[in-house]
Every structure is written in structure tokens, then in C-alpha cells.
Amino acid sequence: MRLLHTSDWHVGRTFHGADLLADQDAVLAHLAELVERLAVDVVLVSGDVYDRAVPSAEAVRVATAALRRLREAGAQLVITSGNHDSAARLGAFAEFAEAGGLHLRTTVDALDRPVLLDDEHGPVALYGIPYLEPDPARLALGVPEARGHTGVLTEAMRRIRQDLAGRAAGTRSVVLAHAFVTGGAGSESERTIAVGGVEQVPGSVFDGVDYVALGHLHGPQTLAEHLRYSGSPVAYSFSETARKAVWLVDLDANGFAGAERAELPVPRALATVRDRLESLLEDPAHESLRECYLSVTLTDPVRPLDAMRRVRSRFPHAVHLDWQPDGGGDRPLRYADAVRGRTDLEIAETFLADCRGDEPGRRERELLVAALETAGRANSDRKDTTR
Template sequence: MKILHTSDWHIGRTFHTHSTLGHLREVLDALVEIVRSQGVDVVAVSGDIFDSATPAADSYALLEHALRAIRKAGAVVVMTSGNHDSATRLGFQSEWASFADIHVVTRYNQYLEPVTIADAEGPVNFYGIPYLEPALIRHHYPDVVLRTHEQVLGFAMQQIRADLTVRGGRSVVLSHCFAAGVNASDVERDISAGGLDLVPASVFDGPDYVALGHIHGRSTISQRVRYSGAPLHYSFSEAGKPRGGWLVELGATGLDSVDWVDLPVPRRLSVLTGDLDDLLTDDTYAENENDWVSAILTDQVRPLDAMRALQKRFPYCVALEHRPSVTAATTTTTYAERVRAKSDPDIVAGFLELVRNGVGPTEFERRLVAEVLAADARATEMTA
């Protein structure tokens, strides 16, 4: 059986106020082509289908388009809810969807009812564990200590292993969590607060493959426990990280192979660093003109209207940071102490150094200050 492991579609998410629906549709269409060309039997989507608990109508439309295309390409769909999803909204009419081999797992105890799909070698049991927040489910099990995410998933996996002992066959688990041993970017919503914490990989002992979601970059915890990452880049911290999914093949006795399959990147992410003039004129940056751009300006003085200027060359420049290449040395001396017994020109020069990160006045500015101070002195004498 061939399984395509994907996750974190985040349908409806914006990228610096720009809609990502068009790019995500392009990527999901490419995913469908992988299903068709590789003869994928099951597409497993491990949570965060939507980016919001209240998706807009066009987000639903894109999900419908993707699911219809995957089924037409010949694969069964098994998906779970993540921490961004509303389990109730995502699971609405899931019973009827299952008749079309689209299995949406969102109820807190639905993992006890595996989706069983057979191939020539026998049954494969897919145990979908929706995102389970301890505070919202512990009242269902008053005799069990469920204060942390590790305890919740440990309890769920204990039940799954018990079911497998009786049921038999090969098995795949889908879970949306923060497993120990991976590095998050600045996109993943923190689920470690309020008692939710990292989940050790040992919690997932037993199944032939564990398809994880939540972390947006691909990651291999072990040969059989992996993150696929998100199909799109949603942050500049993800720039350069590949987008795709894991093509998992189960043989008669369990896991045979896991291979990475790439998805297209509709628009690259580039972080460009330099003086404004260099970014606007240097031919080196010509290849970045159609990228999403985050610009880090190293000019000593913050340029005026820099974003407007950058967007003339880089129309998709969406982030700007001023980080001077030279900064003033830190000191504990107060401003009053620094200007005491100094002349007026020296005080002005010191002020300019302060606000310009160590860069004092130009020669023109020195002459201008001298002229202004001289004119002020003459005006004072005339009124004395």
C-alpha cells in the first residue's frame, strides 16, 4: 500500500496580508498529480486543514476542490483536525463523507474506531488522533491523569496498541503534536503553554508508521515517525526549506520504504541584506525580483520611504527591517554627563551620533549647524 503523508495545509492563511489560496491550489493540484503518477492508495493529512476555526467560504471551496481531485485520482483520504481547526466545523457531515472514502477524524475518541483499508496483503488500520487539548477532554476520563499533551497521547496510544493486539494487521497513526527532537519555526502556534508540552517519540511505539503534523518543516524523528511539514512556505524562517510530502510504502509485514516527494514552490522566499542603494541597483538581486522579499537595510541612517522604493524593484517585498552595519558602543554614562562642558556644535554632533547609531554629522551638516548657531548668536546680541 502506498500512502502520501502530508499535513498543515492551513487553508485560508495569509502571508503578510496577501492571500495564499491561489498558490495553495497550485500546490495541491501538484499533490494530486503525485497521487495519480505514483499510484497512491491513501492520502493521510495530519491536522491543521484550515488556518482558522471559522474558515471563509472560499477556503471551504478549495478544500472541496482538493478532496474531489484526490478521490478522482484514485486515493482514499484520511484526515484529522489540528489545533488551528474547529473540530466541529471540520467534522460536519463527516459521516456522509466517509461513504465517499473521505474519512475526517475530529471527535475526541474517534481514534478507537480505525479506518480500515485493505490491499492485496490484507488490512491496514488508520488510527486518526485529532488534536486533543487536555483541558477539554480530561472530564471524559475522570479516573485518568491527563494534564499534559504527553499524558493525553500516551493514553490514546495505549488504547490503540490494545486494539491492535486484538484486531491485528498493519497500522498507521496520524497525530498533530509537538514531538521532542524537532526545531519549530516562528509560525507554529505554541502549544506548550498551559500544561501542554513536548511529546517524546517513545509515546508512538507500536504502529508501522506515524504521520505527524504541526511542525512546518519536514523532520525525521525515526524511520517510522516523521513530520511532512506544510505544503507552502508561511514564514521567512522557512525560506530554503523544501516543500513536499513523504511517500510511504507498506509491505506484507510492515514498513518497506519512505521516500520524499517534492512539491512546487509557487513563489520563493528571499531575505536580502544590504544598503538600500545596493538592493535597488545591484544586478546580483535580479533573480529575486519576483520572490517574496524580506529586506534588511544596513544603512547607517534609516532611509525615508524605503518600502515604496523597494517595491518598485521587488513588487512582492513584504517585510522591512533596519539593522545598521555599525552601531554605537553601549555606555553607562548619562546624556547629561556626556554633554556637560561641551560646546553647542559638539552637543549637536553628539545628538546626531546618538540617533544615528554612532554616525555623526556630515561636513555639510557641520557648516549648516555653525551657520544656524552664528545667526542665533547675532540675533541674541541685537536684542540684548
């Protein structure tokens, strides 16, 4: 049996305000091409199908189209809910969907009820553990003494091993889980699932099964041969520079037979650049960045006015802008003593200088004086009305 392991689609997510639905749709369509071309039997989606508990109609449309294409390509689908999903919404109509080859595992009481599929070597039991929020999960699992993610996942896996032990000899096993397993490397785009400062669980919790398809971390990575993260199919932060991928996992008569990485297309590359604004707009060396999602750090000694609009005149997909003047790190911050012995006007002027990297001009001082006088009159009027 051949499995395609993916996760963390986060359909509906934006990238620094840029709409990613078209990018997500294109990459998810490629998964269906892989299924058909490489004879994949089962697609595993280990949580975070959507980016929000209540996804937009457009996000639902993209996700539904992706699932339809995967099913039409010939694969069965096994999906669990992640910490971004609404388990109840994602799992709606699960019993009806199962008849069409879409197997949703979003509830605690179903985590030890496997999807049973057969190949030439016999049965394969696929268990889906939805994201388990520790406090409600320990009560739902009947283990009030369990602590944190490790406690509830330990109980979940105990139930799975117990079910597996009662099945026919030679039954191979796969577990989908959405968790932060020790040894995994996070990125800037994952939402923390820490409870009491602890979010990681040891990989040994998942011992006793042939393959564990992990979700939550957005970079593809191998913690053990049978314990892997597929990562997200699209980059959601500038820290995600590694090429996105899925795992193609083969099971033979003895269980896990190997995994092969299949890289995914990049709808739009990510890039970062650091330069002064005029150089950024005029230097031919930057032309290769025109079609990238771009993070810009401006190094001008004075903060340029209307900087993002001007940057986008050349780089229409610039999505992030920062200002770090050359040598600015050596300039001491003055906020600690900003108000000590200073007038309101001096404080306001200091604030402007620190924000812009340059002293306010004559016209700006005139506007500050007028604003402070207006504020003073307003305060005086309020005091009069309270007498």
C-alpha cells in the first residue's frame, strides 16, 4: 500500500495580508497529480485543513475542490482535525462521507476506531488522533490525572494499541497525529500549543505502530524512519525557506518499507532584501526579486516617507517592510529618560526624532505646537465641566 502524507494546508490563510487561495489551490491540485501518477492508495491529512475554526466560503470551496480531485485521482482519504480546525465542523457528515472514501477522524471517541483497508498483504488499520486540547481531552478520555499533551496522547495511544492487539495477526498500523514532538524544528508560522509552558511530547509515545504521520510543524522533517512531519504545502512565514514536500510512504507485508520525499511546486518564491530605498528602486541587481513575496529592510538614515507604496511600484508582491538604519544599533534608546525634566513639546520632538531618525523640521514643530495647544484647551474644558 502506498500512502501520501500531507498536513497543515491552512486553507484560507494569508501571507502578511496577501491572499494565498490561488497558490493553495494550485499546490493542492498538484497533490492529485502525484496520486494519479505514482499510484497512491491513501492520502493522509494530519490536521489543520483550514486556518480558522470558521473558514470563509472561498476557503471551503478550495478545500472541497482539493478533496474531490484527490478522490477522483483514485485515493482514499483519511483526515484528522488540527488546532486551527473546528473539529465539529470538519467532522460534520463524517458517517456519510465515509461511504464515498473520505474518512474523517475528529472526535475522541473515534480515535481507536481505525479505517480498515486491504492490500495484497492483508489489512491496514489507519488511526486518526485529532488535536487533543489537554484539559478537555483528559476528561473526555476518562483520565483526569493526565497532565499536558504527553498525558492525553499517552492514553490515546494506549487505546490504539489495545484495539490493534485484538485485530488479526499481521495487521499493519498507521497513526495520524497533530502534535509538537520532541526533536522537531518549528517555524514562525505555527500557533503555540503550549500548556503550562510545555508543548512537546516524546516520540516514544507513538511506539508500537508501523508509521506515524505527524502534523503541526510546517517544515518536512524526519524524527525517526517511521515518525515524520510532512510540513505545510505552502510557506506561511519568511523562516520557511526549505522546499515544501510530502512523503510517499510504502507499506509491505512486514509494515513500514520506506518513505520517499516528493517536492512540491512553488507558486511564488520568498525573498528578503536589505538596502536603501533609492538603491532598491534603481539597482538592476534587484530585478530578480520583482515576482517574489518580498520582505524589505530599509537602511536609510532617515525613515523614507510613503516607503511601501514606492517599494511596490517596482516590487508588486512586497508584503513586509522594516526600517533599520545603518548604524542604528549603536544609537542608544532614550525612552527611559524621555520625560524627565522635559516639556510636552520636547517629548513630542524626541519621539519624532527616534521614530524617523531625524529631527522634526520647522513646519512639523508648528503642527506639534498647534496640536498641544488644542489638547491643552480640550483638557481645560473637560476640567471645567466636572466642577
